Amino acid sequence: xxxxxxxxxxxxxxxxxxxxxxxxxxxxxxxxxxxxxxxxxxxxxxxxxxxxxxxxxxxxxxxxxxxxxxxxxxxxxxxxxxxxxxxxxxxxxxxxxxxxxxxxxxxxxxxxxxxxxxxxxxxxxxxxxxxxxxxxxxxxxxxxxxxxx
Numbered sequence: 579x580x581x582x583x584x585x586x587x588x589x590x591x592x593x594x595x596x597x598x599x600x601x602x603x604x605x606x607x608x609x610x611x612x613x614x615x616x617x618x619x620x621x622x623x624x625x626x627x628x629x630x631x632x633x634x635x636x637x638x639x640x641x642x643x644x645x646x647x648x649x650x651x652x653x654x655x656x657x658x659x660x661x662x663x664x665x666x667x668x669x670x671x672x673x674x675x676x677x678x679x680x681x682x683x684x685x686x687x688x689x690x691x692x693x694x695x696x697x698x699x700x701x702x703x704x705x706x707x708x709x710x711x712x713x714x715x716x717x718x719x720x721x722x723x724x725x726x727x
Contacts, residue, residue, distance in 0.1 A: 600693045601627050601639045607709040613716070622686070624677030633716045635687040638674075642693045646671050652694050682723055689715060690726045 616629040626636035642652035646667040681688050696705045708727045
């Protein structure tokens with residue numbers, strides 16, 4: 579059996595930063611209901627997962643663990659090396675906030691889809707609900723410039 583640090587290193591090295599399962603699920607659902615978009619466009623701050631130029635909106639699909647989703651079952655600070663992880667999560671949150679503010683200041687609408695809102699029990703129903711919420715948010719024409727799903 580491998581020591582914990584080697585096992586964790588191996589597990590963490592296999593986690594992707596783009597093309598994650600939650601991203602693919604959201605993109606597929608939005609595409610099915612007729613939305614067309616760009617994915618992971620580096621021209622914009624934070625390289626949004628989904629860019630909808632027609633609606634002047636971007637969507638980030640955030641993993642609850644990596645982005646420190648508060649009060650979520652999928653987020654917890656690992657027990658080993660917790661000081662490192664706490665600092666990392668704080669840096670990630672600050673970066674996310676800075677990116678969001680930059681996009682909002684540039685006139686973009688910003689949406690955040692949390693992993694927990696589309697996974698787990700009843701995931702088909704959850705996905706349908708989130709997809710409908712995104713559709714309504716996009717059709718509101720700038721009523722809400724920031725929204726979490």
